[in-house]
Amino acid sequence: MIKIQKFNELHKSKELLILGNAWDLLSALILEKAGFKAIGTTSWGIANSLGYADGELIDFERHLGIIKTITENVKIPVSADIEAGYGEDIETIVDNVLRVADVGVAGINIEDSLKKQKGLKEISQHCNLVSKMRTALEQNGYKDFYINARTDTYFQKKNPFLETIERAKAYVESGASGIFVPGLIQRDEIKEIAAKVNAPLNVLSLPGLTNCNELKELGVKRFSFGNALSDKVIALLQKSAAQILESRDTSFLYED
Numbered sequence: 001m002i003k004i005q006k007f008n009e010l011h012k013s014k015e016l017l018i019l020g021n022a023w024d025l026l027s028a029l030i031l032e033k034a035g036f037k038a039i040g041t042t043s044w045g046i047a048n049s050l051g052y053a054d055g056e057l058i059d060f061e062r063h064l065g066i067i068k069t070i071t072e073n074v075k076i077p078v079s080a081d082i083e084a085g086y087g088e089d090i091e092t093i094v095d096n097v098l099r100v101a102d103v104g105v106a107g108i109n110i111e112d113s114l115k116k117q118k119g120l121k122e123i124s125q126h127c128n129l130v131s132k133m134r135t136a137l138e139q140n141g142y143k144d145f146y147i148n149a150r151t152d153t154y155f156q157k158k159n160p161f162l163e164t165i166e167r168a169k170a171y172v173e174s175g176a177s178g179i180f181v182p183g184l185i186q187r188d189e190i191k192e193i194a195a196k197v198n199a200p201l202n203v204l205s206l207p208g209l210t211n212c213n214e215l216k217e218l219g220v221k222r223f224s225f226g227n228a229l230s231d232k233v234i235a236l237l238q239k240s241a242a243q244i245l246e247s248r249d250t251s252f253l254y255e256d
Helices: 001-013 024-033 044-049 060-073 090-102 123-139 159-174 187-196 212-217 229-248
Strands: 021-022 039-041 078-081 105-112 146-151 178-180 201-204 222-224
Touching: 001 146, 021 024, 021 229, 024 039, 024 060, 024 229, 039 044, 039 060, 044 060, 044 229, 060 078, 060 090, 060 123, 090 105, 105 187, 123 159, 146 159, 159 178, 159 187, 159 222, 178 222, 187 201, 187 212
Parallel strands: 021 039, 039 078, 078 105, 105 146, 146 178, 178 201, 201 222
Antiparallel strands: none
16 A cells, blocks of 8 residues: 555656666666656567567466566555556456455556457446446455546548547546546647547657657656567667677677
8 A cells, every 4th residue: 555655746846757667577677776656567568578469369377477476575655567458348447456456566557448359448338447446445454546547549540530539538537546648649639638638648759759858848757668668678688689799700890
């Protein structure tokens, strides 16, 4: 409960919260040591580390095990990216959320995308899920557990702005703690969504959307870099492996 309270407080700070997006224990420990105030797992990064693409293709038990390992070994709050909840029905998803809460995380990301087909869940359907999640969490002792409701309107809609505001407001009214809008990059739209939705706004780092000081002035409260760091690490591994074979020399591994 202390970590849940601390995580909520980080969203109320005058400073923008930069989540350190981790994909395994080593990356989480490095991010914590660097000074990040909270960890957010990246489902994409976790999937890649196990040889899979993103999209709930790994077994939930395996995913949960990684989240548990990270949470048990860092002192800072952890938010778990559980995609759309790893379930086809509300009961399964709610049960999975409770299982994630039980391993000690302070919050989750839950998205409104459909997994087996293109598109988004109906607003009322997703609101019902968020409401059931909030009720179950409170009944099981997880008061103020942070539900970051991700909407994928900017990934799946041609004209997403108005629907994003509609969905965001509805999700907050249903019990969401914050709103995550990946793909949102237009400054005027960021500012208006932040002003019109009565909950902390989380945006995703993308080319051209990287400066936290600028985002803070627009009203953003939380910033994620998603799988960008894990992708950077993978690219370095690929480049280094190729260089060893091409040069037949490992001296560069010992350079600063």
